[in-house]
Amino acid sequence: MGVSRSLGRFYPVDSPLHALDPRAKILAVMSLVLGLFFVRSIPGLVLMAVALLAVVVMSRVPVKAFLKLPRVVLFIVVFTALFQALFSRQGEVLLDWGLLEVHEGGLLMGIFLAFRVLLLVWMAGLLTATTGPVALFDGLEDLLSPLRRLRFPSHEVAMMVTIALRFIPTLQEEAAKITRAQAARGAGFDEGGPIRRARSLLPVLLPLVIGAFRRADELAEAMESRGYRGGIGRTRYRELRFGLRDIAALTVTMLILALGIAL
Amino acid sequence: MRLELEEISYVYSRGTPFEIAALRGVSLAVEAGEVLGVCGGTGSGKSTLAQHTNLLLSPTSGRVLVDGVDAASLEKIRLRQRVGLVFQFPEQALFAPTVEEDVAFAPRQLGLDEEEVRTRVEEALVALGASRLARRSPHNLSGGEKRRVAVAGVLAMNPEVLVLDEPTAGLDPATRETLLDLIRSLRGAGISVVLISHDLDEVAEVADRVCILEQGEVKAVGTPAEVFYGHPEYAPTMVRVVSSLRENYPEIVQPVRYVETVNVLKKLLEG
Numbered sequence: 001m002g003v004s005r006s007l008g009r010f011y012p013v014d015s016p017l018h019a020l021d022p023r024a025k026i027l028a029v030m031s032l033v034l035g036l037f038f039v040r041s042i043p044g045l046v047l048m049a050v051a052l053l054a055v056v057v058m059s060r061v062p063v064k065a066f067l068k069l070p071r072v073v074l075f076i077v078v079f080t081a082l083f084q085a086l087f088s089r090q091g092e093v094l095l096d097w098g099l100l101e102v103h104e105g106g107l108l109m110g111i112f113l114a115f116r117v118l119l120l121v122w123m124a125g126l127l128t129a130t131t132g133p134v135a136l137f138d139g140l141e142d143l144l145s146p147l148r149r150l151r152f153p154s155h156e157v158a159m160m161v162t163i164a165l166r167f168i169p170t171l172q173e174e175a176a177k178i179t180r181a182q183a184a185r186g187a188g189f190d191e192g193g194p195i196r197r198a199r200s201l202l203p204v205l206l207p208l209v210i211g212a213f214r215r216a217d218e219l220a221e222a223m224e225s226r227g228y229r230g231g232i233g234r235t236r237y238r239e240l241r242f243g244l245r246d247i248a249a250l251t252v253t254m255l256i257l258a259l260g261i262a263l
Numbered sequence: 264m265r266l267e268l269e270e271i272s273y274v275y276s277r278g279t280p281f282e283i284a285a286l287r288g289v290s291l292a293v294e295a296g297e298v299l300g301v302c303g304g305t306g307s308g309k310s311t312l313a314q315h316t317n318l319l320l321s322p323t324s325g326r327v328l329v330d331g332v333d334a335a336s337l338e339k340i341r342l343r344q345r346v347g348l349v350f351q352f353p354e355q356a357l358f359a360p361t362v363e364e365d366v367a368f369a370p371r372q373l374g375l376d377e378e379e380v381r382t383r384v385e386e387a388l389v390a391l392g393a394s395r396l397a398r399r400s401p402h403n404l405s406g407g408e409k410r411r412v413a414v415a416g417v418l419a420m421n422p423e424v425l426v427l428d429e430p431t432a433g434l435d436p437a438t439r440e441t442l443l444d445l446i447r448s449l450r451g452a453g454i455s456v457v458l459i460s461h462d463l464d465e466v467a468e469v470a471d472r473v474c475i476l477e478q479g480e481v482k483a484v485g486t487p488a489e490v491f492y493g494h495p496e497y498a499p500t501m502v503r504v505v506s507s508l509r510e511n512y513p514e515i516v517q518p519v520r521y522v523e524t525v526n527v528l529k530k531l532l533e534g
Contacts, residue, residue, distance in 0.1 A: 013280065062279075174355075180319045181356035184348040185416060186340050186372030203368065206358040210402065 007068060008125040009169060010132050016245075017059040017130045022139030024246035028253040029127045033120055035257040044263035045112065048119060051256045052126070061129045066122055073121050077114045084110030128165065137162035138240055141231070155231025163219070171212065178207050264330055264345065264423035264455065266293040266316060271325035273311055273479075285311040287479040288325070293424060296453040298446055300470030300487070302463060302497055308479040309459045310351060313428040316457065317346040344373055347422030351429045353413035357401040362393070362412050365401050369420045387415035390448070392441050407438035414442065425449060426457040431465060443469055463499035467491065467519045487519040 012018075017025075032048075039045055056063060069077075090105025128136065137158050144154030179189065182203045189200050273286040285308045293299050303309050314320040315327060318334055327334040334342055350356070359365035363384050370380040388394045391411040396404060401412050414430065427446075431439045446456050446469050460466050466473060467487055474484040475497050483490045483497075491498035495506055501524045502517075508531070509515055515531060518524040 011280070064278075177350070178356050180314065181350045181353060182368075183319060183339075184317060184343055184350065185356075185369035186343055186420065187368075188340065188372070203356070203358045207356050211355060 007066060007070060007073075007121070008128040009065075011059075011061045011065065011129045012132070013060045015058060015060040015130065017055065017126075019245075020130075020249055021240055021242050021246040022131050022135040023143055023240060023242060024250050025127055025131055026136075026139050026143060028250055029123050032123050032253065032257060035261060036116055036120060039116070039257075039260045039263075041263050042108075042112065044260040045115060045119070047256065047263060048260045049115070051260075052119060052122060056122075056126060059126060059130050061126070065129065066125060069121065073117075077117050080117055081110040081114035084113055133162055133166045134238075136165065138236065138238065142240060155234075159231075167212075167215070170215075171208065174211055175204060175208055178204050178211075265295050265328075266346065266424050266455065266457075267328040267331075268292070268312070268315060269326045269328060271312070271315055271322045271327070273308075273315065273320060274323045275311075277323075285479050286315070286322075289476070289479070289481055291474055291481060291484065293455045293457055296450055296455055297471040298450050298456045298458060298469050300466035300473045301457060301459045301476060302461070302466055302473065303476035303482075306478075307476040309476055310428055311479075312476065313348060313350075313426050313457070313459055316424070316426045317343045317348050319348065340373065344420045345422060346424045346426060347417040347420050348426045349414050349417045349428060349430060351432065353417070354401075354406070354409035357409060357413055357416075360400060361397070362388070362399055362401050362404075363397045365412060366416045366419050369416055373420060383419040383421065384415075387419040388412075390418060390445055391415045406433065407435045410434060410438055411441065414445070418445075422454070424455040424457065426459070428459045429461065430458070431460065431462060439465070463491075463497065464501070464521075467499045467502070468521065488517045491519060492517045 036048065039048060056066065085102055085107045086100055088106030088109050089101065089103050090109070092104045093101050094104055094107060095102040131139070140161060141155055141158035144152065144158055148154050179187075183189070187200060187203055189197070189204075268289055268291045271286050271289045272284065275281070275283045275285055289308070289312060291299075291312075301309055301312065311320065315322055318327060318339070321335070329337065329342065329345065334346075357365050359368060366384045366387055367380050370383045375383070384397075385394070388397055391414055393408065393411040393415060396408055396412060401409060404412065410430070414427075418425070427442075430442050434442070443465060446458060449456050450469075450471075456469075458466060458470060470487055472485060473487045473490040475482045475490060475494060483494055485493075491502040492506060495503055498506070499519075501521065502519060505515065505518060505524060505527065509517075512531060515527055518527045
């Protein structure tokens, strides 16, 4: 099913990126995701892309894992490019089909925006590929903890996000398993028109949803029976350490981002 | 029908750090009308093997033969009708609002007419002792009842080979007995059964031949007596008891099933 190769799945190898403090990585990705919207020139975007490629190589996560994009992302990327190319009327006319015209500026803009979306997705994917779920949780919770004073349930939110991420591969595997079980009962999933196809998904989706509820129940019970009662007074087995190399990594990230925006 | 696996190898997650060779050149045949028991520890490749019997997984190398014909050349739905596969915990795939609807799913996919579908559903539910559940929702049944319904859902295709992956895992004794009776009656009707199980006692009870898998390879295959007495570490308790008695009483035979074993022991005690 190729599940294990999909974008963003934790890829357990040793690399300088894996070793960074999760907080440094989350902060870096958050600032990059926001900062990318201020990168408005092609050299700037190319700089960001080259920097990302360098970091991917450093992470030792195979580049292949980044090429297999989820369908939704692919749709957004293509849609962004097409929309800009068809409806933005800047620069010279490149193609003219009566009602539809493709202008040079529009085409460039479309490619530019689509590429920006791709970079966003890759950055987020690199974060989860190099940060295990537990580290991600610790990092998120710690970063959100100042908000606790505003009565924001930072521990609970971090726990929910982590559980959600943790269960994506599990649910993917379960979906694959149920799909095969129904295929063994003669179900065909890629025959007929769109309505028949959607209907043929029911025998997979229903058990999957029921299973998710069952899992949620079991998980809640398992957590309670191990004494989980929220974040108050909870200590950690692994303490996070924000060291020199984390500061260095963040600084470099910010410098590259600043340069990208300036270009 | 004769089902044959020819030098099957299968590698999960090829080209990633998660890569695992689950099967390494497994050759195995299921003769018409026999019960083949497949044992082995967790991770020995039992479930992967099961999914090759109807090509839900395509082997990385090797072939599956159905009566001598390459299964890959058959129409998928025909293959899946002829080789019925019941997954581990099959009740997880129950989805229809009523039990009869759920059991009718497979026959309907085969394109049978409604009359035939109804007959098949009834027969399958009777075979599993679950007729009285027909109009209930499968989601409100007990674990054992769900298992019966799920097995009926595959049986309703009238397969020529039935592959059961851990059919009795976590079951109550009554449902377990029903399943073992079903296996015996299928054999009586000339239908082959592949019983994959951790439970050596039940394999000993119904299997005509036994295969032991270890790390994706066939470690032993033969009659239950040959395999279990040859590999005591994989043998059911009864066989191990008799094995150690044989050290002092070499004249006793090698019983495998419960009744045979009791008879042998009685004879021994009576002198």
